[in-house]
Amino acid sequence: MQFPTKTIIRSLGIRPVKSCGQNFLIDESLAEKTVARAGIAPGDCVIEIGPGPGALTFFIAQSGAHAHCFEIDRDLCAMLADQYANEHVSLYNQDILQADFKALCPPGGGAVLIGSIPYNITSRIVLKFFETARLFRSAVLIVQKEFAERLCAGPGSRDYGILSVLAQAYAPPRSLFTVPAACFYPQPEVDSAAIMLAPDKSRNWIDPREVFFQKIVRAAFSMRRKKLKNCLKPFLGDDPAGVQAGLLAAGIDLDRRAETLTLDEFYTLADFLREL
Ligand code: SAM
Numbered sequence: 553m554q555f556p557t558k559t560i561i562r563s564l565g566i567r568p569v570k571s572c573g574q575n576f577l578i579d580e581s582l583a584e585k586t587v588a589r590a591g592i593a594p595g596d597c598v599i600e601i602g603p604g605p606g607a608l609t610f611f612i613a614q615s616g617a618h619a620h621c622f623e624i625d626r627d628l629c630a631m632l633a634d635q636y637a638n639e640h641v642s643l644y645n646q647d648i649l650q651a652d653f654k655a656l657c658p659p660g661g662g663a664v665l666i667g668s669i670p671y672n673i674t675s676r677i678v679l680k681f682f683e684t685a686r687l688f689r690s691a692v693l694i695v696q697k698e699f700a701e702r703l704c705a706g707p708g709s710r711d712y713g714i715l716s717v718l719a720q721a722y723a724p725p726r727s728l729f730t731v732p733a734a735c736f737y738p739q740p741e742v743d744s745a746a747i748m749l750a751p752d753k754s755r756n757w758i759d760p761r762e763v764f765f766q767k768i769v770r771a772a773f774s775m776r777r778k779k780l781k782n783c784l785k786p787f788l789g790d791d792p793a794g795v796q797a798g799l800l801a802a803g804i805d806l807d808r809r810a811e812t813l814t815l816d817e818f819y820t821l822a823d824f825l826r827e828l
Contacts, residue, residue, distance in 0.1 A: 553613065553635060555580045556605035558737045564631065566605060568738055572625055573670025577607035577694070579735035586746050587611035589728055590664050590692040597657050601648045601667030601677060601693075606632050608666060613639045617664075620656050622648040649676055657687040661753060668694035668731075668744075675715060678703065678749075682722040683758075685751035691723065692748050694731055700745035712811050713776075717769045720815045722757060723749035765822040772810035772818070780813075780821075781806035787825045799824055 554560060558578045568574035577583050587608055592598055594616030603609040603621040609632060612619045618640045623629040626645050633643040644651070648667075657663035665688055669677055674695050681691050695703075703725045705711035719725045731744040755762060768787065775783050781796060784806070788795045796806045804813075804821050813821070 553610060553639075555583070555610050556607055561605050561737060564605070566628065566631075569625065571672075573602075573672050574604060574625070575736040575738060575740045576604045577668050577731075577735060578737045579731075580607075582731060582735050583607040584611050585729070586668075586692060586694060587615070587666070589746065589748065590666050590690065592617045592664055592666075597663040599651070599653065599656060599663060599665050601665070601669050603632055603643075604628055604668075606635065608668060609636065609641065612666065613641050616640070618642070620644065620651075622646050622651050624648075649673065649680060653680075653684045653687055657684075659687075661686050661751075662689045663687050664689055665691035666693070671696050671699075671740075674699050678715065678719070681749060682718055685723045685749075686753055686756060688723075688751055690748055690750050692728070692746065694744050694746050696740075697730065697743045697745045700725075700727055700747050703747065707812055707814050709811075714769055714773045717773075717813075717815060717818055718766065719749065721752065721762075721765070721818075722755055723751045725749050761823070761826070764826045765819060768822040768825060769810075769818055772813070772821075776809070776811070779807050779809060780804075783810065784825070787828075789828050795825075795828065 592615040596617040598612055598617045598619045600619055600621040603623050613636055620642050622644045624647055629643050629645040702711045703715055703719050704727055705716045726748045728746040728748055731746055733739050733743050772780055772783050799806055802820055802824055804817055
């Protein structure tokens with residue numbers, strides 16, 4: 553096994569495909585630091601998203617964990633499967649969005665999700681993680697810096713939106729470190745960031761209360777410039793003025809905009825509307 557430097561990637565004849573989001577990590581110390589932050593121990597179940605030529609896989613394999621790596625590129629997948637044939641590394645030439653996490657992860661919830669992820673499916677991967685968060689101890693992901701800022705944003709910020717609220721609810725995020733564009737081959741136009749998501753296991757994505765909360769969050773942000781009373785019209789029933797007064801008494805003013813609400817206020821709002 554070798555760390556896939558730019559020279560090695562080129563010598564293997566690998567041509568990065570833009571439509572697959574193929575910007576490969578070529579900075580060895582940064583790859584090592586990323587895997588170290590995941591705190592992987594022997595025997596852990598690790599799911600890797602898009603291993604590419606294997607920058608993170610190289611260090612995951614040394615941890616003694618069992619890694620399940622999903623790579624959509626058939627050639628890269630075959631190459632890694634050859635390289636890691638004798639390790640605790642399983643390669644799947646499959647779309648990560650179709651992967652059955654429940655079948656792979658131990659039920660106790662100690663798995664780790666890791667990856668330098670393709671920018672074009674970042675939101676969908678993160679949403680899939682929220683849905684299955686109870687299976688995981690953490691996720692360590694390298695994403696575009698702008699996406700990391702959106703995910704970590706708080707109320708009142710321009711970046712605060714649906715994903716920020718859902719992240720706070722299901723897997724509060726933490727920014728770990730910046731990953732400069734120069735750490736990738738080919739070099740993207742923007743910097744990236746490593747983030748860690750730590751699931752809040754008191755919440756279960758599919759509970760009816762949570763499903764309704766998710767609907768309210770999405771509706772509240774559906775028209776960013778409009779007040780909550782306009783965005784939430786379909787949930788206010790036959791007496792919108794009465795509901796507005798009741799909510800005001802509960803501390804939520806429907807004349808506010810979604811971007812000003814804290815997570816707790818979103819739950820207060822959703823629980824009130826669910827009772828109607
Ligand atoms: N982790 C590698 C690294 O750090 O060098 C590669 C990172 S590159 C940003 C993203 C990788 O995800 C590519 O290898 C790409 O082929 C793969 N990929 C893209 N879409 C995918 C999908 N839907 N499922 C699995 N892998 C995917």
